[in-house]
Amino acid sequence: GGIITQTPKFLIGQEGQKLTLKCQQNFNHDTMYWYRQDSGKGLRLIYYSITENDLQKGDLSEGYDASREKKSSFSLTVTSAQKNEMAVFLCASSIHRDWGKDTQYFGPGTRLLVL
Amino acid sequence: GDSVTQKQGQVTLSEDDFLFINCTYSTTTYPTLFWYVQYPGQGPQLLLKVTTANNKGISRGFEATYDKGTTSFHLQKASVQESDSAVYFCALVSTGNTGKLIFGLGTTLQVQP
Numbered sequence: 001g002g003i004i005t006q007t008p009k010f011l012i013g014q015e016g017q018k019l020t021l022k023c024q025q026n027f028n029h030d031t032m033y034w035y036r037q038d039s040g041k042g043l044r045l046i047y048y049s050i051t052e053n054d055l056q057k058g059d060l061s062e063g064y065d066a067s068r069e070k071k072s073s074f075s076l077t078v079t080s081a082q083k084n085e086m087a088v089f090l091c092a093s094s095i096h097r098d099w100g101k102d103t104q105y106f107g108p109g110t111r112l113l114v115l
Numbered sequence: 116g117d118s119v120t121q122k123q124g125q126v127t128l129s130e131d132d133f134l135f136i137n138c139t140y141s142t143t144t145y146p147t148l149f150w151y152v153q154y155p156g157q158g159p160q161l162l163l164k165v166t167t168a169n170n171k172g173i174s175r176g177f178e179a180t181y182d183k184g185t186t187s188f189h190l191q192k193a194s195v196q197e198s199d200s201a202v203y204f205c206a207l208v209s210t211g212n213t214g215k216l217i218f219g220l221g222t223t224l225q226v227q228p
């Protein structure tokens with residue numbers, strides 16, 4: 001088994017601020033993902049990475065940067081926080097055997113509130 | 116594009132009631148289908164997964180059958196408990212080599228004692 005750790009658990013920021021969220025996994029998985037969860041909108045993919053130093057944009061990448069410097073970690077940066085923004089950011093990982101069948105395992109999330 | 120529809124936003128039941136959560140999907144392939152469950156303050160966790168059409172996934176008393184004829188993957192449980200209260204997401208792996216999951220909007224299940 002393994003675990004995904006996300007830090008911080010809660011993040012309160014100011015409008016225009018640059019905010020960084022971190023994710024660590026000890027599954028030794030190849031692929032890592034960042035999703036955004038909004039109330040009433042489900043989960044949407046922001047970025048993913050299939051290996052160290054690889055980055056691929058998802059459907060919601062505008063306004064975000066990502067970094068995968070090690071196999072075990074994947075960071076997400078909100079480049080300019082939007083006022084009254086409230087969402088949960090979920091990190092996930094999967095072993096890269098078959099794109100069509102791999103199971104993704106999720107972390108507990110980082111809850112963002114922008115004042 | 117690929118999509119997943121969960122028509123029920125909220126379901127309220129009493130303990131020992133039968134659970135049925137609707138899920139239909141739209142895609143050009145025969146995708147792997149998932150049900151994830153999310154408890155308050157946690158990330159989604161895999162409940163069950165089915166990779167082949169016409170097969171059934173079973174886990175912790177929950178079951179779902181991959182019906183390619185009706186493009187459905189409804190979730191059922193014969194007798195719910197208060198501890199089953201959570202948000203349930205149906206999902207599929209999108210076409211193309213990304214592994215991206217397409218999620219439904221989720222169904223909140225509240226089970227009253």
